[in-house]
Amino acid sequence: MRRFTEGFYGYAVAVFVCLAAAGLFLLIAPQSREEHIPRREYSITVANFGHSVPYGVWAPAKDPAGWVPNSNRIAKGENNAQVLSLGYATAKREHAMFVQSDEKPAAAFASRMANSERVVGTEQVAGQTWERRLREDKDQRSLVRMLPEVTLVVTGTADWPELAELAASLQQRPRG
Template sequence: MRRFTEGFYGYAVALFVCLGAAGLFLLVTPQSSGEHIPKLNYSITVANFSRTVPYQVWAPSKDPAGWVPNSNKIATGEGGAQVLHLGYATAKREHAVIIQSDEKPAGGFANRMANSDKVVGTEQINGRAWERRFREDKNQRTLVLPLPDVTVVVTGTADWPELTEIVTVLQQRPKPTD
């Protein structure tokens, strides 16, 4: 009599045992059916950025309903200027990012962040005139607020109403006192 592990039948049984174990593992392992967008707190990044720049930083007073802050960083722009990025997944699950810097020339900074130098209109939001820019091939909409001491850019694949929604909650934060 042949041993159980020899021949075709032994291999077939071993294969079915392995497949059964894998199937059992998949049955008892919890499966995630919902989306998972990592939520990152940007308050420390904003506070650190505020300490390094000579102007009041613009940041959301609150996150719009359904929006998830999912990225934030401080980068170095042209001429050594500090650049703050606050990224979001919007309620419609598009992308939007708030970017600001005192980089000079301000127009060059805004053009790079918007991927466009073409202003297609303006929009009054909270009493300020924001430039509208649109780059069709990237499906990128941008609102730009050029101020004397800082340029604020809100850009992404979000539609105009969503970009306006995040702009309405932007506020200048007071400079921290150390």
């Protein structure tokens, strides 16, 4: 019995037993081949945000087709301003996020959310002009719209058409 616990044969038997156990586990363990992106409902977060700010809140009227809302939060920005963030996995499985705040100065907030001060052009979305900002080293594109009461930023690794799709879905909800 001693020869099975020492030397090369002992090592080979131990490796075989471990591989057989791992193979058996993989054979009987349930496996999912489907992609799973957690869905996070944001309507309550948007409603709570609306009660804490002095302006009508912007939010998607309807999520773009094939997109999965996967994060939302209210945070404190500079000067105690409230910041609402809604994150998505796009139809192409890239990341897109919508952020809004009345933080001042608006340009500083927009630059921080876009990770860039570099404006590379403009884009017309649903009849409104948005700034395009680009941060190439992080593969991040952003659309920025500065309004008198609030700054809107749509940003992420999604391409320009997908970001524009999210921006086009935004509607201001009445203050309430």
